[in-house]
Amino acid sequence: MLIYEYLPHELARLGVVAKAAGLDRHQVAAQVRLAQERAGRARVCPAEPHHLSELFIAELRRLQWERIAALMDRERMAAYAPCRDSRAVRYEGQRLQRLMTDVAEAERSGRAAPEISRHRVYRIDARPIADGSSPNMPAPAVHLMAASPDEAAVQAWAIHGRNGGLYKDGGYRIASVTQILPERGELF
Numbered sequence: 001m002l003i004y005e006y007l008p009h010e011l012a013r014l015g016v017v018a019k020a021a022g023l024d025r026h027q028v029a030a031q032v033r034l035a036q037e038r039a040g041r042a043r044v045c046p047a048e049p050h051h052l053s054e055l056f057i058a059e060l061r062r063l064q065w066e067r068i069a070a071l072m073d074r075e076r077m078a079a080y081a082p083c084r085d086s087r088a089v090r091y092e093g094q095r096l097q098r099l100m101t102d103v104a105e106a107e108r109s110g111r112a113a114p115e116i117s118r119h120r121v122y123r124i125d126a127r128p129i130a131d132g133s134s135p136n137m138p139a140p141a142v143h144l145m146a147a148s149p150d151e152a153a154v155q156a157w158a159i160h161g162r163n164g165g166l167y168k169d170g171g172y173r174i175a176s177v178t179q180i181l182p183e184r185g186e187l188f
Contacts, residue, residue: 128171
């Protein structure tokens with residue numbers, strides 16, 4: 001049984017909580033504005049074929065920054081302290097409970113030892129092949145969970161590279177694979 005240690009919404013939430021730790025109200029307010037701007041930009045982007053999308057990730061982050069700002073105002077915190085954030089503590093407890101339940105279920109079923117994988121969310125951008133589609137066409141982007149950038153590219157091509165797929169009969173090539181969650185420098 002393969003166990004994903006972090007789900008996309010957990011990666012986004014934990015990333016925001018970790019980044020907010022120690023920030024004062026003005027710094028958190030600046031992050032709220034940035035998150036709102038990012039969500040606004042994501043709303044006008046072309047729709048992605050999966051639920052896991054730039055908009056979904058931007059909204060998750062925006063909601064967390066707004067929640068933290070409201071908590072700091074309500075609790076009159078000079079600086080954000082995750083240990084004083086009962087919701088962040090509860091979410092982490094729920095994540096650990098889910099993980100323990102999955103491990104116990106794998107052991108009960110007699111399957112091989114469970115594997116805990118630290119998957120990441122990658123954004124895969126495609127570009128038209130020079131003689132294929134018009135250069136003015138929007139480049140398709142997808143977000144997928146994978147263990148590495150190479151695995152994300154292979155997975156994207158396997159899903160969308162077939163005839164009639166998002167990459168339209170070979171008219172596109174994968175141009176870049178970028179880790180989105182957790183953001184670079186975020187460690188959990």
